[in-house]
Amino acid sequence: MVSLAFVNDYTATESTVLLNNHLPPKIHLFANYRPRKSHLDMTIVCSNSNVSRVWRVKATGAKGSGGDDSGDTDEVLQAVIEKSQMLLAKQRALLQQIAERREMITSINNTLISSENEELVSEEEERFFMEPESNLPDGMDNPSSSIVEPVESSLPDKPLVSADKYYDDYDDDVTSKFGIKLPPKSYLDSDSKNKLQGATSEKATTYELPPFVSDISTTYKDSKDTNESALHHVTDDADVNIGEDVKSPPLAGPNVMNVILVAAECAPWSKTGGLGDVAGALPKALAKRGHRVMVVAPCYGNYAVLQDTGVRKRYMVNGQDMEVHYFQVYIDGVDFVFIENHMFHNLGSNIYGGNRTDILRRMVLFCKAAIEVPWHVPCGGHCYGDGNLVFIANDWHTALLPVYLKAYYHEHGLMQYARSVLVVHNIAHQGRGPVDDFSYVDLPPNYLDLFRMYDPVGGEHFNIFAAGIKTAYRIVTVSHGYAWELKTTEGGHGLHGIIQENDWKLKGIVNGIDKKEWNPKLDIHLTSDGYTNYSLETLNTGKPQCKAALQKELGLPVRADVPLIGFIGRLDNQKGVDLICEAVPWMVGQDIQLVMLGTGQPELEQMLREMENQYHEKVRGWVGFSVKMAHRITAGADVLLMPSKFEPCGLNQLYAMCYGTIPVVHAVGGLKDTVQPFDPYNESGLGWTFDRADSGQLIHALGNCLLTYREYKSSWVGIQKRGMMQDLSWDNAACQYEEVLVAAKHQW
Numbered sequence: 131m132v133s134l135a136f137v138n139d140y141t142a143t144e145s146t147v148l149l150n151n152h153l154p155p156k157i158h159l160f161a162n163y164r165p166r167k168s169h170l171d172m173t174i175v176c177s178n179s180n181v182s183r184v185w186r187v188k189a190t191g192a193k194g195s196g197g198d199d200s201g202d203t204d205e206v207l208q209a210v211i212e213k214s215q216m217l218l219a220k221q222r223a224l225l226q227q228i229a230e231r232r233e234m235i236t237s238i239n240n241t242l243i244s245s246e247n248e249e250l251v252s253e254e255e256e257r258f259f260m261e262p263e264s265n266l267p268d269g270m271d272n273p274s275s276s277i278v279e280p281v282e283s284s285l286p287d288k289p290l291v292s293a294d295k296y297y298d299d300y301d302d303d304v305t306s307k308f309g310i311k312l313p314p315k316s317y318l319d320s321d322s323k324n325k326l327q328g329a330t331s332e333k334a335t336t337y338e339l340p341p342f343v344s345d346i347s348t349t350y351k352d353s354k355d356t357n358e359s360a361l362h363h364v365t366d367d368a369d370v371n372i373g374e375d376v377k378s379p380p381l382a383g384p385n386v387m388n389v390i391l392v393a394a395e396c397a398p399w400s401k402t403g404g405l406g407d408v409a410g411a412l413p414k415a416l417a418k419r420g421h422r423v424m425v426v427a428p429c430y431g432n433y434a435v436l437q438d439t440g441v442r443k444r445y446m447v448n449g450q451d452m453e454v455h456y457f458q459v460y461i462d463g464v465d466f467v468f469i470e471n472h473m474f475h476n477l478g479s480n481i482y483g484g485n486r487t488d489i490l491r492r493m494v495l496f497c498k499a500a501i502e503v504p505w506h507v508p509c510g511g512h513c514y515g516d517g518n519l520v521f522i523a524n525d526w527h528t529a530l531l532p533v534y535l536k537a538y539y540h541e542h543g544l545m546q547y548a549r550s551v552l553v554v555h556n557i558a559h560q561g562r563g564p565v566d567d568f569s570y571v572d573l574p575p576n577y578l579d580l581f582r583m584y585d586p587v588g589g590e591h592f593n594i595f596a597a598g599i600k601t602a603y604r605i606v607t608v609s610h611g612y613a614w615e616l617k618t619t620e621g622g623h624g625l626h627g628i629i630q631e632n633d634w635k636l637k638g639i640v641n642g643i644d645k646k647e648w649n650p651k652l653d654i655h656l657t658s659d660g661y662t663n664y665s666l667e668t669l670n671t672g673k674p675q676c677k678a679a680l681q682k683e684l685g686l687p688v689r690a691d692v693p694l695i696g697f698i699g700r701l702d703n704q705k706g707v708d709l710i711c712e713a714v715p716w717m718v719g720q721d722i723q724l725v726m727l728g729t730g731q732p733e734l735e736q737m738l739r740e741m742e743n744q745y746h747e748k749v750r751g752w753v754g755f756s757v758k759m760a761h762r763i764t765a766g767a768d769v770l771l772m773p774s775k776f777e778p779c780g781l782n783q784l785y786a787m788c789y790g791t792i793p794v795v796h797a798v799g800g801l802k803d804t805v806q807p808f809d810p811y812n813e814s815g816l817g818w819t820f821d822r823a824d825s826g827q828l829i830h831a832l833g834n835c836l837l838t839y840r841e842y843k844s845s846w847v848g849i850q851k852r853g854m855m856q857d858l859s860w861d862n863a864a865c866q867y868e869e870v871l872v873a874a875k876h877q878w
């Protein structure tokens with residue numbers, strides 16, 4: 131319940147409220163009451179992350195002759211209390227509304243999750259290298275693409291307002307761009323925050339628009355929305371504690387900022403691999419720390435629950451005028467904004483499909499449209515603005531964003547305080563092309579040198595990742611091991627020199643995992659077909675039940691004593707699928723079962739099918755992209771194989787350990803960082819590792835693993851339990867990301 135606190139001095143002021151604006155939404159009441167004075171002066175503040183209201187209640191009592199004014203004071207006090215009660219009643223009504231809207235959003239989200247369509251199969255590969263695959267170094271092949279498509283909903287095909295309105299809004303919109311420019315460090319004080327919040331309607335027409343920024347715009351909704359619309363924004367925050375009257379400070383403390391993560395895929399709406407998982411989960415962990423966080427991704431399908439923001443913008447891409455629409459939803463404290471244009475349509479199962487220039491044009495449009503989201507798209511009634519903002523770009527697909535930020539904004543006096551961080555999930559894919567591709571990215575000629583690269587494999591070429599790495603304020607990669615490998619000739623895939631030069635801004639941060647999504651206790655994919663949820667306490671019954679259910683589902687003999695080995699991943703050279711294939715004849719000579727789930731290179735897919743045909747009693751090769759099967763294999767298998775040639779972080783081994791499934795991995799990149807080898811003498815470690823990517827080493831490590839499974843049950847259970855007891859959540863990683871974001875913010 132909301133409580134009213136009386137204090138002797140002024141402790142709550144309007145600026146307190148504004149400072150609190152970045153905190154998780156809660157209601158606060160502060161009152162200042164001076165009982166022994168004839169003038170009562172009381173300030174009541176109600177705030178959440180989007181709404182702040184301040185009531186100043188003043189009451190003046192006549193002074194008693196003898197100086198005894200207690201009677202008057204009592205009356206005045208009574209009046210104040212009555213007023214306070216009225217205000218409390220109003221607040222209760224608002225809280226009720228918040229609770230109702232939370233329920234509504236939660237139920238929509240549940241519908242989204244339960245109806246998620248995950249049985250989609252990827253057919254084609256990403257093709258964005260200039261050179262044919264055979265010319266690339268080992269591991270530089272392109273990943274296959276597939277996607278999880280959520281439930282369909284119909285998006286309006288027409289703007290919601292007339293053409294007149296469309297053009298009428300142009301002037302306002304242009305001025306809004308400049309209204310949110312703030313003086314240096316202004317984001318640190320509440321006054322400037324005030325300006326920032328109201329800035330979208332301020333007039334300041336002293337700048338000329340650079341040709342790049344959106345030229346025609348319509349914002350159908352006033353971005354300075356009413357408090358009611360702002361209230362809508364707080365509906366689904368899992369952390370809303372209705373009734374709490376004291377707001378705890380954000381974990382991020384004074385570092386709270388606006389963060390916009392921009393990625394080509396975002397689970398659960400779109401996912402071909404680990405990037406989608408990270409884009410769906412890291413932002414939630416940052417939001418939990420108190421930051422205002424948004425994800426911007428392309429809209430590949432008609433996703434359910436999205437709201438049309440009514441905002442349309444136009445951008446030039448290679449001489450063509452393109453309109454984008456912005457859609458939005460607020461989930462778990464994060465604003466998810468989707469950019470819609472016909473170029474993104476129908477890529478459901480093939481996000482990185484099409485020819486090289488198709489992909490390039492898509493990414494140019496995406497980056498141009500994403501960078502202006504904080505100006506144009508009101509989330510919870512307010513645009514983010516650019517005063518206290520850091521963009522997190524991901525992989526080559528969005529590596530143009532740091533370059534655009536510099537070339538079209540900073541160099542024109544715009545977005546002066548916005549910063550960019552680039553995350554390297556996989557350096558093998560770089561957005562390479564012939565030097566002529568420079569014409570697609572619409573940059574001034576002096577920027578060509580940022581992109582121009584030479585290496586013995588590609589010769590002279592155009593390289594988007596290279597330009598992004600040079601331009602971003604900070605670079606993160608997804609493990610410490612990979613941060614080191616990127617600087618080596620082998621690991622840098624031609625960019626090692628640039629990484630070395632920019633080493634000062636590089637940091638390795640191991641990915642976390644989404645504990646709502648990947649948790650054997652809560653896993654929604656283990657609630658039917660004989661599977662069951664389990665935890666550390668029920669490991670010895672729950673996991674065998676899942677194993678039996680998996681064997682049954684796969685049509686393998688249902689046997690508790692046979693070790694069941696799993697593999698999940700993109701079928702390409704990076705993942706070491708060829709090593710598994712080489713080891714299969716040895717494996718099937720053992721009493722084992724093997725299931726491999728993957729999609730990607732056609733020849734590897736074919737190999738899976740052939741292995742299943744040849745060793746049907748023991749091997750299953752599931753060609754396809756199935757989130758449900760990925761979860762079920764993770765739960766039902768005893769062992770997870772990850773013989774990756776290189777692995778920037780790897781998520782499957784983390785998921786496996788949470789499910790009591792023991793990883794056998796090539797000790798490289800993030801696998802080396804996260805899987806400490808089992809030490810039988812000290813009963814320590816989390817799995818088995820091998821040092822060289824060859825099938826002999828894989829067999830050796832797997833052999834030891836199987837021996838332990840059969841002969842040393844208590845050691846086996848010890849490894850399982852140690853794996854399950856780790857804290858692999860995103861919380862720790864989010865804290866480290868925050869350090870990087872702060873460093874970027876303070877860099878000039």
Ligand SMILES: Nc1ncnc2c1ncn2[C@@H]1O[C@H](COP(=O)(O)OP(=O)(O)O[C@H]2O[C@H](CO)[C@@H](O)[C@H](O)[C@H]2O)[C@@H](O)[C@H]1O
Nearest residue numbers: 403404555699700728754755756757760777778779780781
């Ligand atoms: N056929 C299939 N069906 C269902 N699910 C499937 C699947 N194939 C893969 N997945 C899922 O996709 C994700 C793959 O994660 P990885 O970390 O192996 O990613 P990937 O190599 O794509 O990503 C890159 O980015 C991530 C994130 O930073 C790094 O961890 C990684 O090392 C780097 O190569 C997992 O959630 C996995 O379950």
